[in-house]
Amino acid sequence: MKRIKIVALVVTLFITILIFATPILAQTYIIQKGDTLFSIGKKHGTTADALKIVNSLQSDLIYPGMRLLIPKSMVYTVKLGDTMFQLAQKYNTTYQELLHVNNLSSSTIYPGQKLYIPSSDKNIPPKVDASSLYIMGFYVDEEPNQPSSYNRLASSSSLISAIAPFWYRLSPENGMDIWEQQNGLATADKSAVIEQARQNNVAVLALVHNMLYDGQTNGKMLASKMLASAGTRQTFINQLEWLIKKYGFDGVNLDIENVYLKDRDKLSLLVKELYQRLEPQGYQITVCVPAKTWDDRSNTWSGPFDYSAIGRYAHHVVIMSYDEHGYTSGPGPIASAGWVESVVRFAVQNIPPQKILLGVPGYGFDWQIGRNNPIYLSYSQAMDIAAFRGAAIRWDETGKVPYFFYWDGGREHQVWFENASSLTYKLDIIKRYALGGIAIWRLGMEDPQIWSVINSKQTGRK
Numbered sequence: 001m002k003r004i005k006i007v008a009l010v011v012t013l014f015i016t017i018l019i020f021a022t023p024i025l026a027q028t029y030i031i032q033k034g035d036t037l038f039s040i041g042k043k044h045g046t047t048a049d050a051l052k053i054v055n056s057l058q059s060d061l062i063y064p065g066m067r068l069l070i071p072k073s074m075v076y077t078v079k080l081g082d083t084m085f086q087l088a089q090k091y092n093t094t095y096q097e098l099l100h101v102n103n104l105s106s107s108t109i110y111p112g113q114k115l116y117i118p119s120s121d122k123n124i125p126p127k128v129d130a131s132s133l134y135i136m137g138f139y140v141d142e143e144p145n146q147p148s149s150y151n152r153l154a155s156s157s158s159l160i161s162a163i164a165p166f167w168y169r170l171s172p173e174n175g176m177d178i179w180e181q182q183n184g185l186a187t188a189d190k191s192a193v194i195e196q197a198r199q200n201n202v203a204v205l206a207l208v209h210n211m212l213y214d215g216q217t218n219g220k221m222l223a224s225k226m227l228a229s230a231g232t233r234q235t236f237i238n239q240l241e242w243l244i245k246k247y248g249f250d251g252v253n254l255d256i257e258n259v260y261l262k263d264r265d266k267l268s269l270l271v272k273e274l275y276q277r278l279e280p281q282g283y284q285i286t287v288c289v290p291a292k293t294w295d296d297r298s299n300t301w302s303g304p305f306d307y308s309a310i311g312r313y314a315h316h317v318v319i320m321s322y323d324e325h326g327y328t329s330g331p332g333p334i335a336s337a338g339w340v341e342s343v344v345r346f347a348v349q350n351i352p353p354q355k356i357l358l359g360v361p362g363y364g365f366d367w368q369i370g371r372n373n374p375i376y377l378s379y380s381q382a383m384d385i386a387a388f389r390g391a392a393i394r395w396d397e398t399g400k401v402p403y404f405f406y407w408d409g410g411r412e413h414q415v416w417f418e419n420a421s422s423l424t425y426k427l428d429i430i431k432r433y434a435l436g437g438i439a440i441w442r443l444g445m446e447d448p449q450i451w452s453v454i455n456s457k458q459t460g461r462k
Helices: 002-020 037-044 048-054 084-090 095-101 150-156 187-199 219-227 230-247 261-281 307-313 337-347 379-389 420-432 450-457
Strands: 026-030 067-071 074-077 114-117 132-139 162-165 168-170 178-180 203-209 251-255 284-290 316-320 356-361 363-368 375-378 394-396 401-408 411-416 437-441
Touching: 037 048, 037 067, 037 261, 048 067, 084 095, 132 150, 132 316, 150 187, 162 187, 162 284, 168 219, 178 230, 187 203, 187 230, 203 230, 203 284, 219 230, 219 261, 230 251, 230 261, 251 261, 261 284, 261 307, 284 307, 307 316, 316 337, 316 437, 337 356, 337 420, 356 420, 363 379, 375 379, 379 401, 379 411, 401 420, 420 437, 420 450
Parallel strands: 132 162, 132 437, 162 203, 168 203, 203 251, 251 284, 284 316, 316 356, 356 437
Antiparallel strands: 026 067, 074 114, 168 178, 363 375, 363 411, 394 401, 401 411
Protein backbone atom coordinates (compact mmCIF):
# COMPACT_ATOMS: atom_id res chain seq x y z
CA MET A 1 0.00 0.00 0.00
CA LYS A 2 2.85 2.36 0.85
CA ARG A 3 4.47 1.60 -2.53
CA ILE A 4 1.16 2.40 -4.33
CA LYS A 5 0.96 5.75 -2.54
CA ILE A 6 4.54 6.57 -3.52
CA VAL A 7 3.86 5.64 -7.16
CA ALA A 8 0.71 7.76 -7.14
CA LEU A 9 2.64 10.69 -5.71
CA VAL A 10 5.34 10.34 -8.37
CA VAL A 11 2.72 10.19 -11.14
CA THR A 12 0.99 13.27 -9.73
CA LEU A 13 4.26 15.19 -9.61
CA PHE A 14 5.10 14.09 -13.16
CA ILE A 15 1.72 15.26 -14.46
CA THR A 16 2.13 18.55 -12.61
CA ILE A 17 5.53 19.09 -14.23
CA LEU A 18 4.10 18.34 -17.66
CA ILE A 19 1.27 20.80 -17.11
CA PHE A 20 3.45 23.64 -15.98
CA ALA A 21 6.52 22.98 -18.15
CA THR A 22 4.84 24.79 -21.00
CA PRO A 23 6.10 28.08 -22.42
CA ILE A 24 3.84 29.94 -19.96
CA LEU A 25 4.60 28.94 -16.39
CA ALA A 26 1.74 30.04 -14.14
CA GLN A 27 0.26 30.23 -10.67
CA THR A 28 -3.41 30.17 -9.73
CA TYR A 29 -5.32 33.18 -8.45
CA ILE A 30 -8.91 33.23 -7.12
CA ILE A 31 -10.73 36.36 -8.27
CA GLN A 32 -12.00 38.60 -5.48
CA LYS A 33 -14.84 41.13 -5.46
CA GLY A 34 -13.78 44.33 -7.23
CA ASP A 35 -10.96 42.69 -9.20
CA THR A 36 -10.45 43.54 -12.87
CA LEU A 37 -8.02 41.99 -15.33
CA PHE A 38 -6.12 45.29 -15.31
CA SER A 39 -5.81 45.40 -11.48
CA ILE A 40 -4.86 41.71 -11.27
CA GLY A 41 -2.24 42.15 -13.97
CA LYS A 42 -0.76 45.19 -12.26
CA LYS A 43 -0.64 43.35 -8.92
CA HIS A 44 1.14 40.32 -10.37
CA GLY A 45 3.45 42.07 -12.80
CA THR A 46 1.69 41.06 -15.99
CA THR A 47 -0.93 42.55 -18.31
CA ALA A 48 -4.64 42.14 -19.00
CA ASP A 49 -3.82 40.86 -22.50
CA ALA A 50 -1.49 38.19 -21.10
CA LEU A 51 -4.18 37.03 -18.67
CA LYS A 52 -6.71 36.76 -21.50
CA ILE A 53 -4.33 34.75 -23.67
CA VAL A 54 -3.28 32.30 -20.95
CA ASN A 55 -6.84 31.79 -19.75
CA SER A 56 -8.42 31.72 -23.25
CA LEU A 57 -10.76 34.56 -22.33
CA GLN A 58 -12.72 36.19 -25.13
CA SER A 59 -13.59 39.33 -23.12
CA ASP A 60 -12.66 41.22 -19.94
CA LEU A 61 -15.61 39.67 -18.10
CA ILE A 62 -14.57 37.94 -14.85
CA TYR A 63 -16.39 37.12 -11.61
CA PRO A 64 -15.55 36.45 -7.92
CA GLY A 65 -14.49 32.86 -7.26
CA MET A 66 -13.24 32.31 -10.80
CA ARG A 67 -9.74 30.79 -11.05
CA LEU A 68 -7.15 32.51 -13.21
CA LEU A 69 -3.72 31.35 -14.28
CA ILE A 70 -1.18 34.12 -13.70
CA PRO A 71 1.58 33.89 -16.34
CA LYS A 72 5.15 34.07 -15.18
CA SER A 73 6.39 34.95 -18.64
CA MET A 74 5.83 38.38 -20.12
CA VAL A 75 3.61 38.89 -23.14
CA TYR A 76 4.95 41.37 -25.71
CA THR A 77 2.95 42.94 -28.55
CA VAL A 78 5.03 43.13 -31.72
CA LYS A 79 5.40 46.64 -33.15
CA LEU A 80 6.23 47.81 -36.66
CA GLY A 81 9.96 47.36 -37.30
CA ASP A 82 10.51 44.70 -34.61
CA THR A 83 12.54 41.63 -35.49
CA MET A 84 12.93 38.43 -33.51
CA PHE A 85 16.66 39.11 -33.23
CA GLN A 86 16.12 42.62 -31.80
CA LEU A 87 13.62 41.32 -29.25
CA ALA A 88 15.99 38.56 -28.21
CA GLN A 89 18.72 41.14 -27.61
CA LYS A 90 16.36 43.48 -25.74
CA TYR A 91 15.21 40.77 -23.32
CA ASN A 92 18.54 38.95 -22.92
CA THR A 93 17.46 35.70 -24.56
CA THR A 94 18.02 34.04 -27.94
CA TYR A 95 15.81 34.07 -30.98
CA GLN A 96 15.91 30.25 -30.96
CA GLU A 97 14.40 30.32 -27.46
CA LEU A 98 11.74 32.78 -28.61
CA LEU A 99 10.89 30.45 -31.50
CA HIS A 100 10.66 27.49 -29.12
CA VAL A 101 8.45 29.04 -26.43
CA ASN A 102 6.12 30.54 -29.03
CA ASN A 103 5.88 27.31 -31.07
CA LEU A 104 7.02 29.16 -34.20
CA SER A 105 8.66 27.51 -37.20
CA SER A 106 10.22 30.72 -38.55
CA SER A 107 11.40 34.08 -37.26
CA THR A 108 8.79 35.99 -39.28
CA ILE A 109 6.64 38.18 -36.98
CA TYR A 110 4.05 40.86 -37.66
CA PRO A 111 2.73 44.00 -35.87
CA GLY A 112 0.08 43.16 -33.29
CA GLN A 113 1.30 39.59 -32.80
CA LYS A 114 1.57 38.45 -29.16
CA LEU A 115 4.90 36.89 -28.17
CA TYR A 116 5.76 35.18 -24.91
CA ILE A 117 9.08 36.34 -23.46
CA PRO A 118 10.57 33.49 -21.41
CA SER A 119 10.82 34.22 -17.72
CA SER A 120 14.39 34.54 -16.55
CA ASP A 121 16.42 36.43 -14.02
CA LYS A 122 18.38 37.69 -17.02
CA ASN A 123 15.51 39.76 -18.38
CA ILE A 124 14.49 41.30 -15.08
CA PRO A 125 15.49 44.99 -15.41
CA PRO A 126 18.47 45.82 -13.21
CA LYS A 127 17.96 47.98 -10.17
CA VAL A 128 18.50 51.63 -10.96
CA ASP A 129 21.46 53.21 -9.22
CA ALA A 130 22.29 56.84 -8.69
CA SER A 131 24.63 56.92 -11.69
CA SER A 132 21.97 55.67 -14.13
CA LEU A 133 19.58 58.25 -15.53
CA TYR A 134 16.80 58.19 -18.07
CA ILE A 135 17.94 60.87 -20.52
CA MET A 136 15.26 62.13 -22.87
CA GLY A 137 15.90 64.65 -25.60
CA PHE A 138 13.23 66.69 -27.33
CA TYR A 139 13.83 66.34 -31.06
CA VAL A 140 13.04 69.21 -33.43
CA ASP A 141 13.58 69.48 -37.17
CA GLU A 142 15.18 72.64 -38.50
CA GLU A 143 13.77 75.86 -37.05
CA PRO A 144 14.45 79.39 -38.32
CA ASN A 145 18.15 80.01 -37.60
CA GLN A 146 18.42 76.77 -35.62
CA PRO A 147 19.83 73.38 -36.63
CA SER A 148 17.97 70.09 -36.66
CA SER A 149 18.40 67.75 -33.69
CA TYR A 150 19.55 64.94 -36.00
CA ASN A 151 23.31 65.40 -35.63
CA ARG A 152 23.06 65.41 -31.85
CA LEU A 153 20.99 62.23 -31.93
CA ALA A 154 23.62 60.60 -34.12
CA SER A 155 26.61 61.74 -32.05
CA SER A 156 25.26 61.22 -28.51
CA SER A 157 22.91 58.26 -28.94
CA SER A 158 24.94 56.12 -26.53
CA LEU A 159 23.84 58.44 -23.71
CA ILE A 160 20.27 59.12 -24.86
CA SER A 161 17.49 56.90 -23.56
CA ALA A 162 14.64 58.36 -25.62
CA ILE A 163 13.72 61.16 -28.00
CA ALA A 164 10.38 62.92 -28.32
CA PRO A 165 10.12 64.41 -31.83
CA PHE A 166 8.06 67.59 -32.14
CA TRP A 167 6.00 66.23 -35.04
CA TYR A 168 2.33 66.14 -34.06
CA ARG A 169 -0.34 68.48 -32.71
CA LEU A 170 -4.05 68.62 -32.06
CA SER A 171 -6.05 69.29 -35.19
CA PRO A 172 -7.02 72.98 -35.53
CA GLU A 173 -10.38 71.78 -36.84
CA ASN A 174 -11.68 69.85 -33.82
CA GLY A 175 -8.87 69.13 -31.37
CA MET A 176 -9.53 65.38 -31.38
CA ASP A 177 -7.67 64.51 -34.56
CA ILE A 178 -3.87 64.50 -34.72
CA TRP A 179 -2.13 66.48 -37.45
CA GLU A 180 1.45 66.31 -38.56
CA GLN A 181 3.42 69.47 -37.82
CA GLN A 182 3.62 71.28 -41.15
CA ASN A 183 7.35 71.88 -41.43
CA GLY A 184 8.17 70.26 -44.73
CA LEU A 185 9.60 67.06 -43.28
CA ALA A 186 8.51 64.12 -45.39
CA THR A 187 7.18 60.89 -43.92
CA ALA A 188 10.19 59.04 -45.30
CA ASP A 189 12.50 61.31 -43.31
CA LYS A 190 10.49 60.68 -40.15
CA SER A 191 11.03 56.98 -40.71
CA ALA A 192 14.76 57.62 -41.13
CA VAL A 193 14.91 59.42 -37.78
CA ILE A 194 13.06 56.55 -36.09
CA GLU A 195 15.40 54.03 -37.69
CA GLN A 196 18.49 56.00 -36.60
CA ALA A 197 17.20 55.95 -33.02
CA ARG A 198 16.23 52.28 -33.17
CA GLN A 199 19.68 51.24 -34.41
CA ASN A 200 21.15 52.81 -31.27
CA ASN A 201 18.56 51.44 -28.81
CA VAL A 202 16.98 54.89 -28.33
CA ALA A 203 13.23 54.84 -27.67
CA VAL A 204 11.07 57.18 -29.78
CA LEU A 205 7.97 58.78 -28.27
CA ALA A 206 5.26 60.40 -30.38
CA LEU A 207 4.98 63.93 -29.01
CA VAL A 208 1.56 65.58 -29.38
CA HIS A 209 1.13 69.28 -28.50
CA ASN A 210 -1.34 72.15 -28.83
CA MET A 211 0.94 75.09 -29.65
CA LEU A 212 2.25 77.25 -32.51
CA TYR A 213 -0.91 77.58 -34.59
CA ASP A 214 -1.31 80.20 -37.29
CA GLY A 215 -3.98 82.90 -37.26
CA GLN A 216 -6.70 82.92 -34.61
CA THR A 217 -6.54 79.22 -33.67
CA ASN A 218 -6.73 78.81 -29.88
CA GLY A 219 -4.71 75.85 -28.64
CA LYS A 220 -6.36 76.01 -25.23
CA MET A 221 -9.81 75.72 -26.82
CA LEU A 222 -8.65 72.77 -28.96
CA ALA A 223 -7.45 70.97 -25.83
CA SER A 224 -10.79 71.66 -24.16
CA LYS A 225 -12.68 70.14 -27.12
CA MET A 226 -10.52 67.03 -26.98
CA LEU A 227 -10.89 66.68 -23.20
CA ALA A 228 -14.63 67.42 -23.15
CA SER A 229 -16.01 63.91 -22.67
CA ALA A 230 -15.10 60.24 -22.49
CA GLY A 231 -16.09 60.00 -26.16
CA THR A 232 -13.87 62.85 -27.37
CA ARG A 233 -10.94 61.56 -25.35
CA GLN A 234 -11.54 58.09 -26.76
CA THR A 235 -11.40 59.48 -30.31
CA PHE A 236 -8.05 61.11 -29.54
CA ILE A 237 -6.65 57.97 -27.90
CA ASN A 238 -7.80 55.84 -30.85
CA GLN A 239 -5.90 58.06 -33.26
CA LEU A 240 -2.85 58.13 -31.04
CA GLU A 241 -2.79 54.35 -30.76
CA TRP A 242 -3.09 54.07 -34.55
CA LEU A 243 -0.25 56.56 -35.00
CA ILE A 244 2.24 54.85 -32.70
CA LYS A 245 1.50 51.46 -34.23
CA LYS A 246 1.82 52.80 -37.78
CA TYR A 247 5.33 54.19 -37.22
CA GLY A 248 6.48 51.82 -34.49
CA PHE A 249 6.80 54.44 -31.76
CA ASP A 250 7.65 53.20 -28.26
CA GLY A 251 5.01 55.36 -26.63
CA VAL A 252 3.73 58.90 -26.36
CA ASN A 253 4.86 62.22 -24.94
CA LEU A 254 1.78 64.26 -24.05
CA ASP A 255 2.80 67.93 -24.32
CA ILE A 256 -0.59 69.63 -23.93
CA GLU A 257 0.65 72.77 -22.18
CA ASN A 258 -2.22 75.20 -22.68
CA VAL A 259 -5.25 74.04 -20.65
CA TYR A 260 -8.24 75.75 -19.04
CA LEU A 261 -8.51 75.55 -15.25
CA LYS A 262 -11.92 73.92 -15.63
CA ASP A 263 -10.32 71.04 -17.54
CA ARG A 264 -7.91 70.02 -14.75
CA ASP A 265 -9.70 66.79 -13.79
CA LYS A 266 -10.39 65.90 -17.43
CA LEU A 267 -6.69 66.20 -18.25
CA SER A 268 -5.89 63.81 -15.39
CA LEU A 269 -8.55 61.43 -16.72
CA LEU A 270 -6.94 61.52 -20.16
CA VAL A 271 -3.61 60.42 -18.69
CA LYS A 272 -5.33 57.59 -16.82
CA GLU A 273 -7.21 56.47 -19.93
CA LEU A 274 -4.05 56.62 -22.04
CA TYR A 275 -2.26 54.48 -19.48
CA GLN A 276 -5.03 51.92 -19.31
CA ARG A 277 -5.11 51.63 -23.09
CA LEU A 278 -1.41 51.69 -23.95
CA GLU A 279 0.49 50.39 -20.93
CA PRO A 280 -0.85 46.82 -21.21
CA GLN A 281 0.53 46.80 -24.77
CA GLY A 282 4.01 47.78 -23.58
CA TYR A 283 3.96 51.47 -24.58
CA GLN A 284 5.42 54.30 -22.47
CA ILE A 285 3.34 57.25 -21.26
CA THR A 286 5.32 60.45 -20.64
CA VAL A 287 3.62 63.73 -19.74
CA CYS A 288 5.01 67.27 -19.72
CA VAL A 289 3.85 69.56 -16.90
CA PRO A 290 4.72 73.18 -16.05
CA ALA A 291 7.06 73.86 -13.15
CA LYS A 292 5.50 75.07 -9.91
CA THR A 293 6.45 75.33 -6.26
CA TRP A 294 2.91 74.87 -4.88
CA ASP A 295 -0.45 73.83 -6.24
CA ASP A 296 -2.07 77.19 -6.97
CA ARG A 297 -5.35 76.18 -8.61
CA SER A 298 -6.03 79.76 -9.65
CA ASN A 299 -2.83 79.94 -11.72
CA THR A 300 -3.98 79.77 -15.33
CA TRP A 301 -0.66 78.27 -16.50
CA SER A 302 0.20 75.61 -13.91
CA GLY A 303 -3.12 75.20 -12.08
CA PRO A 304 -4.69 72.73 -14.55
CA PHE A 305 -1.93 70.17 -13.88
CA ASP A 306 -2.59 67.84 -10.95
CA TYR A 307 0.88 66.45 -10.24
CA SER A 308 -0.39 63.63 -8.03
CA ALA A 309 -3.09 62.38 -10.41
CA ILE A 310 -0.84 62.61 -13.46
CA GLY A 311 2.10 60.98 -11.68
CA ARG A 312 -0.08 58.05 -10.65
CA TYR A 313 -0.46 56.85 -14.23
CA ALA A 314 2.42 58.31 -16.27
CA HIS A 315 5.61 56.28 -16.54
CA HIS A 316 7.56 59.56 -16.58
CA VAL A 317 6.57 63.14 -15.80
CA VAL A 318 8.70 65.88 -17.38
CA ILE A 319 8.81 68.88 -15.04
CA MET A 320 9.49 71.78 -17.41
CA SER A 321 11.79 73.58 -15.01
CA TYR A 322 12.85 76.31 -17.38
CA ASP A 323 11.67 79.79 -18.40
CA GLU A 324 12.00 81.06 -14.85
CA HIS A 325 12.69 84.20 -16.85
CA GLY A 326 11.25 84.26 -20.34
CA TYR A 327 9.33 86.26 -22.90
CA THR A 328 7.39 88.49 -20.48
CA SER A 329 9.53 88.61 -17.34
CA GLY A 330 12.58 90.68 -18.18
CA PRO A 331 16.19 89.42 -17.93
CA GLY A 332 17.36 86.76 -15.51
CA PRO A 333 18.32 83.08 -15.24
CA ILE A 334 16.45 80.62 -17.45
CA ALA A 335 16.62 78.10 -14.61
CA SER A 336 18.52 79.13 -11.48
CA ALA A 337 19.65 76.32 -9.18
CA GLY A 338 17.65 77.59 -6.20
CA TRP A 339 14.41 77.90 -8.18
CA VAL A 340 14.89 74.47 -9.76
CA GLU A 341 15.42 72.90 -6.35
CA SER A 342 12.25 74.51 -4.98
CA VAL A 343 10.33 73.10 -7.97
CA VAL A 344 11.79 69.65 -7.34
CA ARG A 345 11.07 69.84 -3.62
CA PHE A 346 7.37 70.32 -4.36
CA ALA A 347 7.30 67.74 -7.15
CA VAL A 348 8.69 64.85 -5.10
CA GLN A 349 5.93 65.36 -2.52
CA ASN A 350 3.38 64.50 -5.21
CA ILE A 351 5.13 62.30 -7.80
CA PRO A 352 7.37 59.27 -7.13
CA PRO A 353 10.91 60.67 -7.61
CA GLN A 354 11.96 57.88 -9.97
CA LYS A 355 9.20 58.94 -12.37
CA ILE A 356 10.37 62.55 -12.57
CA LEU A 357 12.45 63.77 -15.51
CA LEU A 358 13.87 67.19 -14.73
CA GLY A 359 13.42 69.44 -17.75
CA VAL A 360 16.69 71.27 -18.42
CA PRO A 361 17.15 74.06 -20.96
CA GLY A 362 19.83 74.02 -23.62
CA TYR A 363 19.03 77.55 -24.79
CA GLY A 364 19.26 81.18 -23.74
CA PHE A 365 17.62 84.58 -24.24
CA ASP A 366 18.99 87.94 -25.36
CA TRP A 367 17.06 90.75 -23.66
CA GLN A 368 17.23 94.40 -24.62
CA ILE A 369 16.85 96.15 -21.27
CA GLY A 370 13.45 97.80 -20.94
CA ARG A 371 11.77 95.48 -23.44
CA ASN A 372 10.08 92.10 -23.27
CA ASN A 373 10.14 89.53 -26.09
CA PRO A 374 13.82 88.54 -25.95
CA ILE A 375 15.55 86.72 -28.79
CA TYR A 376 15.65 82.93 -28.43
CA LEU A 377 19.24 81.67 -28.75
CA SER A 378 21.12 78.41 -28.94
CA TYR A 379 24.32 78.05 -26.90
CA SER A 380 26.45 78.50 -30.03
CA GLN A 381 24.56 81.67 -30.99
CA ALA A 382 25.12 83.11 -27.52
CA MET A 383 28.85 82.38 -27.82
CA ASP A 384 28.97 84.01 -31.26
CA ILE A 385 27.34 87.19 -29.92
CA ALA A 386 29.76 87.32 -26.97
CA ALA A 387 32.74 86.92 -29.33
CA PHE A 388 31.44 89.51 -31.81
CA ARG A 389 30.70 92.07 -29.05
CA GLY A 390 33.85 91.33 -27.07
CA ALA A 391 31.71 90.52 -24.01
CA ALA A 392 33.17 88.60 -21.08
CA ILE A 393 31.21 85.55 -19.91
CA ARG A 394 30.24 86.06 -16.27
CA TRP A 395 28.98 83.64 -13.63
CA ASP A 396 25.97 84.31 -11.43
CA GLU A 397 26.96 82.64 -8.17
CA THR A 398 23.47 82.79 -6.70
CA GLY A 399 21.70 81.16 -9.65
CA LYS A 400 24.68 78.98 -10.69
CA VAL A 401 24.27 80.07 -14.33
CA PRO A 402 26.33 82.02 -16.89
CA TYR A 403 25.42 85.39 -18.45
CA PHE A 404 26.98 88.40 -20.17
CA PHE A 405 25.98 91.88 -21.24
CA TYR A 406 26.84 94.14 -24.15
CA TRP A 407 25.81 97.47 -25.69
CA ASP A 408 24.30 97.92 -29.13
CA GLY A 409 23.50 101.42 -30.42
CA GLY A 410 23.44 102.81 -26.88
CA ARG A 411 21.06 100.09 -25.66
CA GLU A 412 22.09 97.55 -23.04
CA HIS A 413 21.51 93.86 -23.67
CA GLN A 414 21.71 90.99 -21.20
CA VAL A 415 22.15 87.41 -22.36
CA TRP A 416 21.35 84.58 -19.93
CA PHE A 417 21.90 80.99 -21.01
CA GLU A 418 22.86 77.51 -19.83
CA ASN A 419 26.09 75.58 -20.25
CA ALA A 420 27.91 72.50 -19.00
CA SER A 421 28.82 74.18 -15.71
CA SER A 422 25.23 75.10 -14.87
CA LEU A 423 24.12 71.56 -15.72
CA THR A 424 26.42 70.09 -13.07
CA TYR A 425 24.42 71.82 -10.34
CA LYS A 426 21.16 70.46 -11.76
CA LEU A 427 22.62 66.95 -11.87
CA ASP A 428 23.50 67.36 -8.20
CA ILE A 429 19.84 68.22 -7.47
CA ILE A 430 18.74 65.15 -9.41
CA LYS A 431 21.07 62.98 -7.34
CA ARG A 432 20.04 64.62 -4.07
CA TYR A 433 16.35 63.92 -4.67
CA ALA A 434 16.87 60.56 -6.45
CA LEU A 435 15.03 61.66 -9.59
CA GLY A 436 14.64 59.36 -12.58
CA GLY A 437 16.45 61.51 -15.12
CA ILE A 438 16.45 64.60 -17.31
CA ALA A 439 14.64 65.89 -20.40
CA ILE A 440 16.60 68.35 -22.54
CA TRP A 441 14.92 71.11 -24.53
CA ARG A 442 16.17 70.68 -27.07
CA LEU A 443 18.76 68.51 -28.80
CA GLY A 444 21.05 70.57 -31.02
CA MET A 445 20.78 73.87 -29.12
CA GLU A 446 22.75 72.88 -26.02
CA ASP A 447 26.38 73.37 -25.07
CA PRO A 448 28.09 70.31 -26.64
CA GLN A 449 30.16 69.92 -23.47
CA ILE A 450 27.11 68.89 -21.44
CA TRP A 451 27.50 65.42 -22.94
CA SER A 452 31.00 65.13 -21.52
CA VAL A 453 29.63 66.18 -18.13
CA ILE A 454 26.80 63.65 -18.35
CA ASN A 455 29.21 60.93 -19.46
CA SER A 456 31.54 61.63 -16.55
CA LYS A 457 28.82 61.72 -13.90
CA GLN A 458 26.02 59.48 -15.18
CA THR A 459 25.19 56.70 -17.60
CA GLY A 460 22.14 56.82 -19.84
CA ARG A 461 19.56 54.17 -18.99
CA LYS A 462 18.42 52.19 -22.03
